[in-house]
Amino acid sequence: MIDVQVEEKDGVIQFQAIHEQWPSSEITSIHxxxxxxxxxxxxxxxxxxxxxxxxIGQDPNRxxxxxxxxxxxxxxxxxxxxxxxxxxxARLAEDAYTWVKKSDIYQNxxxxxxxxxxxxxxxxxxxxxxxCPEIDFVLHGHVPxxxxxxxxxxxxxxxxxxxxxxNEIKRLFDQGMLKPYQIFKMSGHLDGVLLFGNDIQKLIQxxxxxxxxxxxxx
Ligand SMILES: [Zn+2]
Numbered sequence: 001m002i003d004v005q006v007e008e009k010d011g012v013i014q015f016q017a018i019h020e021q022w023p024s025s026e027i028t029s030i031h032x033x034x035x036x037x038x039x040x041x042x043x044x045x046x047x048x049x050x051x052x053x054x055x056i057g058q059d060p061n062r063x064x065x066x067x068x069x070x071x072x073x074x075x076x077x078x079x080x081x082x083x084x085x086x087x088x089x090a091r092l093a094e095d096a097y098t099w100v101k102k103s104d105i106y107q108n109x110x111x112x113x114x115x116x117x118x119x120x121x122x123x124x125x126x127x128x129x130x131x132c133p134e135i136d137f138v139l140h141g142h143v144p145x146x147x148x149x150x151x152x153x154x155x156x157x158x159x160x161x162x163x164x165x166x167n168e169i170k171r172l173f174d175q176g177m178l179k180p181y182q183i184f185k186m187s188g189h190l191d192g193v194l195l196f197g198n199d200i201q202k203l204i205q206x207x208x209x210x211x212x213x214x215x216x217x218x
Contacts, residue, residue, distance in 0.1 A: 013084060013120045014161045016109045022095070024113045029095040036075050040094050042200050043073045043080060046139065047092065049204050055141025055193075058088035063190070068142040070119035074129055077101060079138075081125060083116035100126065105166050120161045127166040128196055131173045135182075136198035139207070142191035146210050149185075152177045156187040 022029040033040060050056040056069030067087030072079045080097040089096075098114030103126035110126070112118045119125070125138045154168040165186070172178045183206070186192035197203050 013117060014108075014159075015123050015163075016107075017117050018109060018111045019117055020113045022113065022115060029115075032099065033095050036080065037094075039073045039075055039080060040097060042137070043071060043082075043097060044092070044094070046137065046200060046204060046207075047071055047082065049207050050139060050141055051090065053141075053207050053210070055139065055143055055207060055210075056082075056087050062142070068191075069140055070121055070125075071137070071139045072100075072119070072122075072125045072129075073097075074136045075099075078103070079125065079129055081119045081122055083114060084119055086116070086119075105130070105163065108163050123161055123163065123166050124169065124194065127169045128178075128194070131170065132179060132196065134198060135196050137200065137203060138194065138196040139203065140192065140194050141207070143193045143210055144191045146183075146193045147185050147191045151193070152181055152184040153187045154184065158186070158188050160186055160189040160192060 047056065050069060050071060058065060058067040067085060069087050070082045072081035078099060078101045081100055082092065083096055083098045086092060086096065096115060098112050098116060098118040100110055100112045100118050100122055102111040103123065105123060105126060110118060110122050121140055128135060128138050152172060154165060158164045158168045169178065172184060178184065182197050183193065183195045195203065195206060
């Protein structure tokens, strides 16, 4: 088990990661992937669309070639999330998604199992799952065409992947702005947009439309 805490800028983990490598003491990666084959295949399907539409990727002309975007899907215990530093990979292996078993938002701690550390924005995903029990997928993309629109937004002073971001999401939720739209932008995180829901085809449709316009009319 490794215990990592690093504080850096974009793309790097800002919480304490209590991470265990496969095989874990309770289950092997093969059995885990069999158990959650349906959820993993949905993540693979939507990740392909996110890559095709540049919500997730790595590009020498954007953000000093730092990888961007991530996605997660709820499972019976916690959620599966794309691993840290994986945005450049065209197609992830089935067992590449990191299992976030537990997250303690106010201790800034994430407990995970996987081949690699969980996405640096795991805490943000954790907060959305906590607030919206009916939600099964959270997608984070970098989408200039959406970010430039007047979407519901987190405060510009708040950085990505932090406890402050989790609190900002709670604020939007408490103000009734999170659930009706299921999309918001992070004003302090260039081009950063969060989209969530549980109808995979509807989510894919929104991603595809975002290149032109967004129909939320906020
Ligand atoms: Zn981001």
